[in-house]
Amino acid sequence: MKTARIILAMLFAMGVVATLFSKIENSGKFAPAKIPDKIYFEEHDGGILIIYVKDGGKTYRIDTRSSVYSKYKIRQVSKDFLFLDSSDIGKYMITDAVSKNWDIFHARDGKIGGINAYVIYAEKSAKDPSERKPNTVFILFESGGAVKKYEAKGYFHPHEPCCEIDGKILTVRTGMGDIAFDLGNGFESITKTAKPK
Numbered sequence: 001m002k003t004a005r006i007i008l009a010m011l012f013a014m015g016v017v018a019t020l021f022s023k024i025e026n027s028g029k030f031a032p033a034k035i036p037d038k039i040y041f042e043e044h045d046g047g048i049l050i051i052y053v054k055d056g057g058k059t060y061r062i063d064t065r066s067s068v069y070s071k072y073k074i075r076q077v078s079k080d081f082l083f084l085d086s087s088d089i090g091k092y093m094i095t096d097a098v099s100k101n102w103d104i105f106h107a108r109d110g111k112i113g114g115i116n117a118y119v120i121y122a123e124k125s126a127k128d129p130s131e132r133k134p135n136t137v138f139i140l141f142e143s144g145g146a147v148k149k150y151e152a153k154g155y156f157h158p159h160e161p162c163c164e165i166d167g168k169i170l171t172v173r174t175g176m177g178d179i180a181f182d183l184g185n186g187f188e189s190i191t192k193t194a195k196p197k
Helices: 002-027
Strands: 040-045 048-055 058-067 072-078 081-086 090-095 103-112 115-121 135-143 146-154 163-166 169-173 177-182 191-196
Touching: 040 072, 048 081, 058 081, 058 090, 058 103, 072 135, 081 103, 090 115, 103 163, 103 169, 135 169, 135 177, 146 169
Parallel strands: none
Antiparallel strands: 040 048, 048 058, 072 081, 081 090, 090 103, 103 115, 115 135, 135 146, 163 169, 169 177, 177 191
16 A cells, blocks of 8 residues: 555656646747757778768768777768868868769868858869869858858868968968958858959
């Protein structure tokens, strides 16, 4: 009899708690933040990090060439951009915004205020500067899940610095001049200024 009373008391307490949480949830005061749908999952293949991206009913396989034993982080910037920071291979952007297929590209990143900035090397370039031809980088700004993308032509190589942040300004050095992005007025009011060489 005593055991039955204890069980009834526990059930009553659980019902009160469930009702309380239901009222809190429905009040809107503690509404959970909307979490964006994850578009990727990881797999280890022979010690190599493989990333699979789910897009439009299809799944794309990206061989990152990064060891799974390295320290790495993956950040979903948006539904079209995944940023990989690996102690093994460096910083890369995985995206379908450069070509029609998902692929992996060298990248650099930084932060200006609360805005994330990325420079993506969209094309391969020769190691010898004398043999280089004009190629392309994409400049990406992200804030609160919103993304703005710009494009710059120049002479870029992933192992040479091409950009710097000074205060609220990101400057991209193209080899033919500079392109300055002023973020001083916030994400919605980014200004772009070209400064020919």
